[in-house]
Amino acid sequence: MESLTMKPEEIETESFRIIDSEAGEHGWGEPEWQIVRRAIHTSADFEYAQSMIMSDNVVEKAVDAIRSGAGIVTDTTMALAGISKSRLVSFHCEATCHVADSDVGALAKREGVTRSVTAMRKALRNPNNRIFVIGNAPTALFELLRLIEAGNASPALIIGLPVGFVGAEESKNALATLDHGIPFITNIGRKGGSNVAASVVNALAILAEGK
DSSP states (O other): OGGGGSOHHHHHHHHHHHHHHHHOOOOOOHHHHHHHHHHHHHHTOTTHHHHEEEOTTHHHHHHHHHHTTOEEEESSHHHHHHSOGGGTGGGTOOEEOOTTOHHHHHHHHHHTSOHHHHHHHHHTTSTTEEEEEESSOHHHHHHHHHHHHTTSOOOSEEEEOOOSSSSHHHHHHHHHHSOOOOOEEEESSSOOOHHHHHHHHHHHHHHHHTO
């Protein structure tokens, strides 16, 4: 019951100490490990130490994008809620999600596609939206990749961690293997989720702060 008397920052520090101890030799560089261990911290799932995939120099490029004030788009309001907005204020990064917008829903119904697909299309109409965070909808990730392949999108970063049994693993495999040249962070398999995707953004924001 000792944890009942611990302050939140003490609990977090102790959690990371336990993660570092139990993870053992993981092979990640220090900046990359900050991202992976925050995903583990959020999910209590050590499998991320082996399943995460990052493109070359992605941390450096992601930090540069945040420091330049890149807009951040999520595929769910849950992912949006999980992002620490206070860490983004000094960089003038605006985080948004369009999936619940009334025009997005109407257009999705009219075109016979998911709201996630239409939300991605809407987000790309704002040129400052350069970081895309997908933790739930494989269709959002597939659509983003389609638009990139068509030359209609060129994000600064894709965090692709959709979860589920239909399309999640396949969409992440496509992100990791297609020759699109976009910096990305993803993982192998069905696991993921809005909370994990948000945790990656928060880890990058902390790195951007230089902490």
